[in-house]
Amino acid sequence: MKVNWYRFFAITAMVLVGLTYIVKFCGFGASTAEDFAIWGQFGDYMGGSLNPILSFISIMLLIKSLNLQNETNLDLRNELRENKRNEKLRSLGLLFFNMINSQKLLLDNFSFDFPNGVMPEKRGAAAIMHIEDGVHLLRQVGAKDTAITNFLTALDSTDQIYGILRAFYITVKMVTEKLSDENDFTANDRREHLLTLINFTDYAQFRLVLMAIQFLDVHGARYLKENKDFMATLEEVKSGIDLY
Numbered sequence: 001m002k003v004n005w006y007r008f009f010a011i012t013a014m015v016l017v018g019l020t021y022i023v024k025f026c027g028f029g030a031s032t033a034e035d036f037a038i039w040g041q042f043g044d045y046m047g048g049s050l051n052p053i054l055s056f057i058s059i060m061l062l063i064k065s066l067n068l069q070n071e072t073n074l075d076l077r078n079e080l081r082e083n084k085r086n087e088k089l090r091s092l093g094l095l096f097f098n099m100i101n102s103q104k105l106l107l108d109n110f111s112f113d114f115p116n117g118v119m120p121e122k123r124g125a126a127a128i129m130h131i132e133d134g135v136h137l138l139r140q141v142g143a144k145d146t147a148i149t150n151f152l153t154a155l156d157s158t159d160q161i162y163g164i165l166r167a168f169y170i171t172v173k174m175v176t177e178k179l180s181d182e183n184d185f186t187a188n189d190r191r192e193h194l195l196t197l198i199n200f201t202d203y204a205q206f207r208l209v210l211m212a213i214q215f216l217d218v219h220g221a222r223y224l225k226e227n228k229d230f231m232a233t234l235e236e237v238k239s240g241i242d243l244y
Contacts, residue, residue, distance in 0.1 A: 092178045099171040107205045125204035149215045165212040169220030194233040213241045
């Protein structure tokens with residue numbers, strides 16, 4: 001158990017004064033007037049000695065009380081900051097998973113019609129895989145990045161590829177800004193959300209995003225290339241923006 005030394009010294013000092021008085025005036029018979037005069041002087045001496053000590057102890061106790069109050073206030077501020085942080089995370093979480101759901105809707109509606117009945121309509125992951133086949137064929141005949149960019153641009157007349165890229169870019173941008181260091185978050189907080197985004201994104205859809213980043217010269221692609229948190233997360237999952 002922790003000893004309160006301030007209280008111990010104060011009580012000891014008062015007990016010693018009381019015992020001295022009792023021994024002198026109660027334990028050894030009557031005292032003369034001269035004794036009382038001397039003890040009056042002694043009392044003045046003890047009062048002059050004890051008062052500064054007790055005052056010093058009172059000041060130390062006051063300082064300790066102020067320190068405890070400051071510690072309590074600091075704990076309260078930290079708790080309020082943590083509550084505010086958790087509230088931001090809950091608010092972001094709702095929007096974050098809504099954005100992931102919107103990506104799934106974009107994939108469900110992703111489709112391409114091929115002319116002259118050469119091939120039936122392809123939707124979702126099957127359409128993305130067909131686009132990848134086209135890119136691989138272009139690479140096999142020695143096509144450069146510019147030719148693949150033109151191929152994707154011509155294919156994406158309805159901006160479906162751009163729409164999937166834009167939805168992914170907006171989600172990454174939201175995580176980066178909402179979980180910034182200025183908002184009392186860390187790189188690890190952003191990393192965890194970006195990992196969740198990648199893992200919850202359909203694999204074929206994620207490959208299409210990486211393809212768009214590699215070949216399309218649009219704001220969303222440039223932003224993702226320059227986003228350090230996103231690029232670090234890609235490296236962690238053993239992926240990159242040069243798959244094709």
